[in-house]
Amino acid sequence: MAKKKKDENPEEVLTEETVGETVEETEEAEAVDAEVLPEEEATDEKEEKIKSLTDEIAAQKDRFLRLMAEYDNYRKRTANEKLSLYDDATSKAVAELLPVADSVRMALENLKDADPEILKGIGLIQTQLERSFSKLKVESYGEVGDAFDPNLHNAVSMVDSEDVESNHIAAVFQTGYKIGDKIIRHAMVQVAN
Numbered sequence: 001m002a003k004k005k006k007d008e009n010p011e012e013v014l015t016e017e018t019v020g021e022t023v024e025e026t027e028e029a030e031a032v033d034a035e036v037l038p039e040e041e042a043t044d045e046k047e048e049k050i051k052s053l054t055d056e057i058a059a060q061k062d063r064f065l066r067l068m069a070e071y072d073n074y075r076k077r078t079a080n081e082k083l084s085l086y087d088d089a090t091s092k093a094v095a096e097l098l099p100v101a102d103s104v105r106m107a108l109e110n111l112k113d114a115d116p117e118i119l120k121g122i123g124l125i126q127t128q129l130e131r132s133f134s135k136l137k138v139e140s141y142g143e144v145g146d147a148f149d150p151n152l153h154n155a156v157s158m159v160d161s162e163d164v165e166s167n168h169i170a171a172v173f174q175t176g177y178k179i180g181d182k183i184i185r186h187a188m189v190q191v192a193n
Contacts, residue, residue, distance in 0.1 A: 090136050091184045098177060098185055101129050105175070133177070142176040142187025144169055152176060154186040164192040 104126045111119060133140070142153060146169045156173065164170045169189045176187030 087179050087182050090138070091179055091182060094133065094136060094138050094177065094179075094184055097129070101126075101133075102174065104129060136179070138177055138179050138184065140175050140177050142169065142172050142174075142189055144172060148189070148191045152178075152183065152187060153189045153191075155191045156188055157190045158193050159190055161192040166192055168192050 104122060107122050148167050148169055159170050161170045170192040171190040174188035177184040
C-alpha cells in the first residue's frame with residue numbers, strides 16, 4: 001500500500017516500509033561496489049579467461065581435425081579392403097580355372113595335324129576363356145623375349161641362346177596370371193644366359 005501511495009504521489013513522505021526497502025537497496029549497492037575489483041585486476045582476469053577459452057577452442061579444433069583425418073583414413077582403408085576382397089575371391093576362382101586354360105593351350109599346340117574343325121572348336125574355347133579372364137581383369141604374362149623379373153617369373157632353368165638376349169625369357173612352360181599387381185600364378189620360364 002505504501003508503494004502505491006508513493007507511486008501515485010511522489011512528494012508524499014516515505015513510510016517505514018519504503019525506508020527499510022531503500023536502506024536494503026542502498027546496502028546491496030554498496031556491497032556490490034565493494035566487490036568490484038580494481039580495473040587492472042579485472043582486465044588481467046578477462047585476458048586469462050580469453051586465453052583459456054582460446055586454448056580450449058584450439059584443442060577442440062585439433063581433436064576435430066584428428067577425428068576427421070581418422071575417419072578419412074578409415075573410409076579409404078575399408079574401400080581398399082573391399083577391392084582386396086574382390087581381387088582375392090576372383091583370384092581363387094581363376095586359380096581353379098587355370099588348369100583348364102593350360103589344357104586348352106596345350107591341346108592347340110599338340111593337335112596341329114588334327115581336323116581343322118576340332119582346332120577351330122578348341123580355339124573358340126580358348127577365346128572364351130580369354131574373354132572371361134579379360135572381364136575379370138585377369139591378365140596373362142610371360143612371353144618369350146620378355147625381360148626376366150624374379151617377382152613375376154619362376155625360373156626353372158637357364159640356357160645359352162643366341163636368339164634371346166641375356167637375362168630374358170627363352171621358353172615359357174606355364175603362363176603367369178595376375179589381377180592388377182596381385183599375382184595369381186607366377187610364370188614358369190627358362191631364362192637365357
